[in-house]
Amino acid sequence: MANEFELIRRHFARPTPAALLGPGDDCALLVPAAGSVLAVTTDMLVEGTHFLPDTDPCALGWKTLAVSLSDLAAMGARPRWVLLAGSFPAADEPWIAQFAAGLFACAGSHAVDVVGGDMTRGPRNLCLTAIGEVPADTALRRDRALPGDDIWLSGPTGLAALGLAHLQERVHLGEALRGTCLAALQRPLPRVELGIRLRDLAHAAIDVSDGLLADLGHVVEQSRAGAEISLDLLPPLPTGVEPLLARRCQLAGGDDYELLFTAAVSRRDDLVALAGELQLPLCRCGRILPAPVGEIRVVDASGRRVHFDDRGFDHFA
Numbered sequence: 055m056a057n058e059f060e061l062i063r064r065h066f067a068r069p070t071p072a073a074l075l076g077p078g079d080d081c082a083l084l085v086p087a088a089g090s091v092l093a094v095t096t097d098m099l100v101e102g103t104h105f106l107p108d109t110d111p112c113a114l115g116w117k118t119l120a121v122s123l124s125d126l127a128a129m130g131a132r133p134r135w136v137l138l139a140g141s142f143p144a145a146d147e148p149w150i151a152q153f154a155a156g157l158f159a160c161a162g163s164h165a166v167d168v169v170g171g172d173m174t175r176g177p178r179n180l181c182l183t184a185i186g187e188v189p190a191d192t193a194l195r196r197d198r199a200l201p202g203d204d205i206w207l208s209g210p211t212g213l214a215a216l217g218l219a220h221l222q223e224r225v226h227l228g229e230a231l232r233g234t235c236l237a238a239l240q241r242p243l244p245r246v247e248l249g250i251r252l253r254d255l256a257h258a259a260i261d262v263s264d265g266l267l268a269d270l271g272h273v274v275e276q277s278r279a280g281a282e283i284s285l286d287l288l289p290p291l292p293t294g295v296e297p298l299l300a301r302r303c304q305l306a307g308g309d310d311y312e313l314l315f316t317a318a319v320s321r322r323d324d325l326v327a328l329a330g331e332l333q334l335p336l337c338r339c340g341r342i343l344p345a346p347v348g349e350i351r352v353v354d355a356s357g358r359r360v361h362f363d364d365r366g367f368d369h370f371a
């Protein structure tokens with residue numbers, strides 16, 4: 055059976071053209087581009103908490119990287135380098151080979167180098183650190199939304215949460231919707247190009263991982279503002295699912311990895327043009343209010359307030 059170093063050599067040590075030195079020494083050596091600052095993020099995926107025990111390893115490899123690239127996208131950063139620290143229950147080489155195939159498929163589609171990591175035996179747990187570059191002063195932040203801004207989403211939310219509900223047999227989805235929802239759950243597409251293009255269009259941005267209301271909540275708290283979300287502006291709920299469940303998933307399901315951003319009303323035409331260019335269904339779904347700070351009003355088509363007790367996923371709630 056392959057040992058630790060053999061597994062790393064066979065499955066994780068690939069050429070790293072974007073690094074001065076990649077895997078194999080005590081550290082990787084990286085050279086940031088002149089004029090750029092580094093955007094750095096780390097996230098864990100824990101079996102049973104972030105993914106089901108029987109998750110396809112290739113899809114899991116993709117998602118392990120995709121969720122961190124989504125954080126870089128939310129800052130307008132271009133992904134360059136990543137490190138993967140993982141604990142695995144056994145040297146199950148076919149499983150690890152599939153996991154690496156998914157991870158490198160995602161890395162390849164964004165020209166990202168895996169420059170290092172760590173590998174131990176233990177309960178399945180993946181920790182990915184991603185590093186990107188963004189020209190100084192152009193990074194998108196959570197605390198820059200301005201009263202009067204439109205609120206935009208890069209695509210529908212709630213599909214991944216419906217996919218998880220289907221796998222957990224809390225709902226039964228018909229075949230077509232099931233495919234869409236499982237793809238959203240297992241192979242999210244980080245909105246990297248959109249994030250880069252938003253550097254000079256958006257005021258604030260975040261990626262939706264915990265849920266639309268929870269993540270918009272971070273933006274309004276940090277921007278010292280409030281917000282209004284109009285249900286009739288959001289993408290239509292999928293049909294064939296109980297509408298209240300679909301609505302809860304849309305507003306608070308999480309695991310979406312779409313970008314939520316705010317922009318001046320004067321940029322609407324630019325954003326519609328960008329949606330066409332990037333082939334993304336950018337959706338204007340609300341606005342930033344001057345007050346009350348931290349409050350999100352959800353309103354229906356007639357402007358009446360609708361109350362939701364759930365904002366999103368909380369590991370310790």
Ligand SMILES: Nc1ncnc2c1ncn2[C@@H]1O[C@H](COP(=O)(O)OP(=O)(O)O)[C@@H](O)[C@H]1O
Binds near residue numbers: 097264
């Ligand atoms: N253990 C920790 N020590 C320091 N900072 C942390 C820790 N855990 C989370 N954070 C920081 O708190 C912020 C919010 O974290 P999180 O909700 O995981 O954000 P995200 O959804 O972008 O991954 C991030 O800036 C993250 O770096």
Ligand SMILES: Cc1ncc(C[n+]2csc(CCOP(=O)(O)OP(=O)(O)O)c2C)c(N)n1
Binds near residue numbers: 264367
């Ligand atoms: C088995 C399983 N249970 C629950 C979920 C749903 N889920 C787990 S973590 C999470 C939120 C995002 O995870 P977090 O660790 O908060 O990511 P971050 O906000 O740090 O990017 C969601 C919606 C899932 N995908 N799989």
Ligand SMILES: [Mg+2]
Binds near residue numbers: 096097
């Ligand atoms: Mg995190």
